[in-house]
Amino acid sequence: EAQVTQNPRYLITVTGKKLTVTCSQNMNHEYMSWYRQDPGLGLRQIYYSMNVEVTDKGDVPEGYKVSRKEKRNFPLILESPSPNQTSLYFCASSHRGEKLFFGSGTQLSVL
């Protein structure tokens, strides 16, 4: 089954404790992206990747890092999480910018 898999689904952590949210897709998509979703603000792009070893900043990249060492994986790293990074995070992938396939989301709470 074609899918984008994010882990974990829920995460509660404390300020400053490094964390990684994993994302994997099995559709051989070149394009992958991370979004955060906050009430009233919609989905805002954090980082995106056009292909392996090619990443670029989205609209809200501060406080986040990504890497694209393999085509299928695109982890999101928070080196020192802060409470304003509490949000619902989505990973997505697509073939050449066409239809986006989204994961089921990761609800992150930073205390």
Added chain:
Amino acid sequence: TQLLEQSPQFLSIQEGENLTVYCNSSSVFSSLQWYRQEPGEGPVLLVTVVTGGEVKKLKRLTFQFGDARKDSSLHITAAQPGDTGLYLCAGSYGNKLVFGAGTILRVKS
């Protein structure tokens, strides 16, 4: 930053009513997509419109792209409880996709 404004933010209607959701921008987009999101899940693509003036139908849903490719609308005929969800429009420019804040639709039976 390109902005997409959706209206209304919330819509609560009775089963069988018609409704329209609007997506507006001052910017021109190469294409515009509509997604539907249910609680606990990621958005799912409903349609992509590319040509100015284009109209696409998906059963009871009708999507229209403005002539100038700056705005779009989603019209639902005879809404059903199963249509309940968050509807998001997203405009494409270059390598980026910018999303509107969404319209929360609740259809009561």
